[in-house]
Amino acid sequence: MQDFPRLGLYVHIPFCSIKCYYCDFAAFSGQNAIARRYLRALETEAGLYKGRRPETLYVGGGTPSELSAPELRELFALIGRCFPDVRFQESTFEANPESLDEEKLSVLREAGVTRLSLGLQTADDALLKSIGRRHTAEDFRRVYRAARAVAGLAVSVDLMYGLPGQTLEGCLKSLDDVLALSPEHVSLYGLQVEDRTLYGKRDVEPDEALCREMFEASLDRLRAAGLRHYEISNFARPGRESLHNRIYWQDGDYIGLGCSAASYLAGERWSNADRLTVYCDAVEAGRSPAAQRERLQGREKLGERAFLGLRLVEGFVPGRELEEAFAPQWARLAARGLVERRGAVVKLTREGVFLANQAFSEFVPPFDDAIQHAEAAA
Ligand SMILES: C[S@@+](CC[C@H](N)C(=O)[O-])C[C@H]1O[C@@H](n2cnc3c(N)ncnc32)[C@H](O)[C@@H]1O
Ligand code: SF4
Numbered sequence: 001m002q003d004f005p006r007l008g009l010y011v012h013i014p015f016c017s018i019k020c021y022y023c024d025f026a027a028f029s030g031q032n033a034i035a036r037r038y039l040r041a042l043e044t045e046a047g048l049y050k051g052r053r054p055e056t057l058y059v060g061g062g063t064p065s066e067l068s069a070p071e072l073r074e075l076f077a078l079i080g081r082c083f084p085d086v087r088f089q090e091s092t093f094e095a096n097p098e099s100l101d102e103e104k105l106s107v108l109r110e111a112g113v114t115r116l117s118l119g120l121q122t123a124d125d126a127l128l129k130s131i132g133r134r135h136t137a138e139d140f141r142r143v144y145r146a147a148r149a150v151a152g153l154a155v156s157v158d159l160m161y162g163l164p165g166q167t168l169e170g171c172l173k174s175l176d177d178v179l180a181l182s183p184e185h186v187s188l189y190g191l192q193v194e195d196r197t198l199y200g201k202r203d204v205e206p207d208e209a210l211c212r213e214m215f216e217a218s219l220d221r222l223r224a225a226g227l228r229h230y231e232i233s234n235f236a237r238p239g240r241e242s243l244h245n246r247i248y249w250q251d252g253d254y255i256g257l258g259c260s261a262a263s264y265l266a267g268e269r270w271s272n273a274d275r276l277t278v279y280c281d282a283v284e285a286g287r288s289p290a291a292q293r294e295r296l297q298g299r300e301k302l303g304e305r306a307f308l309g310l311r312l313v314e315g316f317v318p319g320r321e322l323e324e325a326f327a328p329q330w331a332r333l334a335a336r337g338l339v340e341r342r343g344a345v346v347k348l349t350r351e352g353v354f355l356a357n358q359a360f361s362e363f364v365p366p367f368d369d370a371i372q373h374a375e376a377a378a
Helices: 031-049 070-082 102-110 125-130 138-149 168-179 209-223 243-249 275-285 298-311 319-325 325-337 350-354 358-361
Strands: 006-013 057-059 090-095 115-123 152-160 185-190 227-229 234-236 253-257 262-265 268-273 290-295 339-342 345-348
Touching: 006 070, 006 243, 031 070, 031 253, 057 243, 070 102, 090 243, 102 138, 102 243, 115 138, 138 152, 152 209, 168 185, 168 209, 185 209, 185 339, 209 227, 209 234, 243 253, 243 298, 290 298, 298 319, 298 345, 298 358, 325 339, 325 358, 345 350, 350 358
Parallel strands: 006 057, 006 253, 057 090, 090 115, 115 152, 152 185
Antiparallel strands: 185 234, 227 234, 253 262, 262 268, 268 290, 339 345
16 A cells, blocks of 8 residues: 555634535634734644644634735744644645735745645536635636636635536536636536534425435546546546545544644544634643544444545455444445455445445444344345
8 A cells, every 4th residue: 555644734724705605614704803823822732742743734713814915924833833843744734715826826836736636516607606605616627727827726626516596407418618728627516404503593495315326426527537436426546645634534644723723632532622713722821722632442443444434445454453343334234235355455335436435334332233234134
């Protein structure tokens, strides 16, 4: 298996121009005025990790491009002060089309950013408006071209399917528009309706059969365009997979800075307070911003390895302990046609990729060890 980085650094920037109707991330509109205070808190928190040498950087959100150019300069300067002499193998910056301009792109270039993750969701302007977005498809194309021209960045584009009012033709047209630009990477997400979002409150329910059609047809187009499906929601040209995300999927360590950010070091995992001011208050008072901590052990730890490993389309080698700890679950998934084996490698089938959340639920407590399903017993 290819060598990959073992420690990643994630920095969460929680500001957004508007809250999209489907979004459940720690992302707040109308709060940019406290950006300087937030950056100071990030630097204080980063001080806890002095001496560590992360190999990848991911600045995500929220919308990092909501920071002004001087604030962005300060963000990268503080990362440099806290992790001196670190040269990241990959440095990703997440942005929205309405808030990234040439001046900010120059800051990214000077800071050594290598990769831009640009959120489009759909190239249909009417649909963009109806899901709460503030940009048009043309804004996206302009920023995409500038990212190439000004900063020479590799680009990943986020797209969604299953949005209310989205048609199969519309979904594929968006994908074709994006593929025409030849991005190195595409992330394609099926709409998840979360309770706390506007869609959750309105009981929006994606049409499962239509989602299935959108996903299947998209897989074929992405493959035809030379983008390899390497993780449930991610597609890349050869050698352009996200190194940072691979750390999460391959059970590596990561440091998360900022509100809601998660960290995982030496078997312990914790996430910071979601709320912006709760996070800042804690850091400023010299308290830990962590809201919850856990150390996964035994079957829980093995279960996590299973569903993380299954996220990779090429599959993974579970090993004897994980095979035995979840023998009924593996049998049930095989009987349902959701996993398949090649030698020691286990992977999701095409059906399993679409129903991945059902497959993963087998490895999350409370575990159901009874082989009561007729198909599994057969
Ligand atoms: C951290 S988020 C947002 C990044 C950036 N602010 C943007 O909106 O483009 C990364 C991606 O997750 C996806 N996403 C967010 N909420 C989702 C949901 N409820 N269901 C499916 N995908 C979602 C969107 O494609 C989004 O671009
Ligand atoms: S999808 Fe992006 S822009 Fe929209 S609210 Fe979430 S983080 Fe902010």
